[in-house]
Amino acid sequence: GILAFGLGFVRLYGLLTNLGFNRSHLKRVSEGKDLGQCIGLFIMFKFGLLVLFNGALVLSMYTWTDVMGRGFQTQEHVTVIYVLLLYINLVAISQIFTVTFNGLLEIAKSQIPRIVGNVIRLVATIFVALTGTRDNAAVLLAWTFVLGGAVELAGALWLFRGYPVARPTRQLFWSYMKFGIPSMVLTSMIMITVNIDKVMLQAFWSAADVGRYAAAQRIVLIVGFVSTAISSVVMPSISGLHSRGEHRRIQDLVNRTERYLLLGAIPPIVLFLTLPDRVVYILLYNRSDPDILLVLALWMLIVVVNTPYRALLQGADRPDIMARVGVLQATASIGLNLLFIPVAILGVTVFGWRGLGAAVATLLTQLVISGYLRYQGYRIAGVRSNPRHVLVLPAAVGMAVTLMLIDGLVPATRWYHLAAFGLLGLAVYAGLLFLLRQIDHEDIAFFMRTVHPGAMARYIQGELRGDDGPVRRRERRPPRHGGRAGSNRGGFLPAHKGRIPRR
Known part of the structure; x- marks a missing residue:
């Protein structure tokens, strides 16, 4: 704490x-x-x-x-x-x-x-x-x-x-200032939003309450690290496409990114939602509240699917909109944390939910931001969320039912029980997705390439050797389809039917 x-x-x-x-x-x-x-x-x-x-x-x-x-x-x-x-x-x-x-x-x-x-x-x-x-x-x-x-x-x-x-040069200096000053508001507001909950818990309660809340948050943030890594790739790719006015490719990239992030995030999120008490007991030895973990798991799911829309606004060179997003997010976070964390504020009795209140405030803040991000994504580049994404829900429900049935027969009490439950649930989830035709052989091959240690090792070795030659910006070409700058590879996401053909 x-x-x-x-x-x-x-x-x-x-x-x-x-x-x-x-x-x-x-x-x-x-x-x-x-x-x-x-x-x-x-x-x-x-x-x-x-x-x-x-x-x-x-x-x-x-x-x-x-x-x-x-x-x-x-x-x-x-x-x-x-x-x-x-x-x-x-x-x-x-x-x-x-x-x-x-x-x-x-x-x-x-x-x-x-x-x-x-x-x-x-x-x-x-x-x-x-x-x-x-x-x-x-x-x-x-x-x-x-x-x-x-x-x-x-x-x-x-x-x-x-x-x-x-x-x-002076021109470059003002170019940085032009983009940086509006982004300054966004960055400041994000830092306030991310950290104000812990500071308020310490101010209104104690370090022990901070520890119980932060421990659950650290668990769900494991899922968020993937979306953060993907965002670091998507944002420069969108930036290059936007500078060339290729909005249809931006739409394609955002939709595919959202789809694969959703597919990858659901298994651990379902595990947290289905067995929060087991996760807290095994990983934290009951030093947190399962309800906090449950609420934060829902928050992380929304954060993950919002990732490509944040990257879109950043890559589209619209720091003014991102600044408004930051102000809205920070204002909602501060207000909701003041409403749910303390027992009273300025003599007015409020909820006093401690760590659970911080989790609820965090979830509601992200829900508010989600709608605004998607509205701006549609207004700027015509990006709409694919309604077919909801078809992964039956597979998620099937995984949840499987986990509850197994836990009813053999309760999880050790970390390896939790790992085995997760792997079995993942197998059920993937099988249902395949039966529902939400993934195909090409998707499976993509995921296998993504996690294949040999392919990753070859990529790392090539980058560290500098296979593209010395790093000189004038020698580099803009990336295509999200590919790595200087390479002739395609996008980091697989193609699918209806994708924009290369020219």
């Missing part, structure tokens, strides 16, 4: 390390602007923002504790905040390189440093959990984040060797 609060608190200030310029850099690199100048300008922006971030957080802490004489629940809270301040600095610097890789659609290079850093942090976390004491557990866990961030930065810097860095 202390660690989750510290992360939420520091990340609220961490919005100052971005302010929309990550999106500006991703956008301009994907459009084919001079790579060296883009990198040089991004470095300038990033270090200027880091000075602003560190100054704002340290000054506010000094004002709160020394000038106003206030404090936190424990001194451990303060120490964790300052340790995580260092972690945010490391991550922000590594974004100079990883955002550049994403803009070039060099996905392996952007993800490998993060994966290695997280593995190192995982090992350190296990060590702390087994050898640490209650007195310093939160601080030691915070230092594992610093260790992982340092490894991530070192790996990203090593992969960045040979990339050009040049002095930016």
Whole structure:
């Protein structure tokens, strides 16, 4: 709970390390602007923002504790905040390189440093959990984040060797500002929305309530990581298609992305919805509320299917609309959290649902945003959600019934029981999809290629070897059908009937 609060608190200030310029850099690199100048300008922006971030957080802490004489629940809270301040600095610097890789659609290079850093942090976390004491557990866990961030930065810097860095032009500077200032509102609002729930739980209740809520949230976020990764590919692809006015291909790409994200997200979501008490007992040893997990699972399903629509608005160069999305999302989140978390606010009695209230507020906020994103997607590019997507629901219901029947016969009490239940449910789900003709042999082949370790290893080796030659923006061609820049491959999603033919 202390660690989750510290992360939420520091990340609220961490919005100052971005302010929309990550999106500006991703956008301009994907459009084919001079790579060296883009990198040089991004470095300038990033270090200027880091000075602003560190100054704002340290000054506010000094004002709160020394000038106003206030404090936190424990001194451990303060120490964790300052340790995580260092972690945010490391991550922000590594974004100079990883955002550049994403803009070039060099996905392996952007993800490998993060994966290695997280593995190192995982090992350190296990060590702390087994050898640490209650007195310093939160601080030691915070230092594992610093260790992982340092490894991530070192790996990203090593992969960045040979990339050009040049002095930016004034025209490019104003190009970044034009896209970044409206995106600044979006980025700030997103950071507030993502972290305000933990901060409010700490303010109105305790670190224990933060921990129970954050633990359930961490479980469902595993599903969200996939959609985040897909978004990093889809957004530059849409940007390239939009710059060429190919709206029909954008519609095709958004619909296929939504379909495959939905197909992939449903199995774990159904597991969480069907057996929330088992998941909480096995993975968290009853240190959370199954109702929180259930509500957050519904929230994550909506987040996943909204991913391509967010990528559409970002890639269509409409930061003004994304800014409105951010303001709407933050306003709804703050208002709903104030309604559901505390017992009373300004003398008015409200729900007082603690962590469950935070989960309900998060779900309702995402529902509000979902409708607005789809409306804007239709208005800008004529994108409509395919009504055939609802035909996956019978397969989801079949999986849920199977899981409940099995759990009634053999209750799950160990993690391997949960894994076996999940695999059996997945088999039923896939079989029903095949019988309902919602997937075919081509879809199955696509999923097998996606998870095939050999194919992934060959892709990573090719990217790290630089099979496309030295990274020079003038040598790169815009990606087609979402393919990787500089390659002659097609889209990362398989073709289907009615797709727009290549010219």
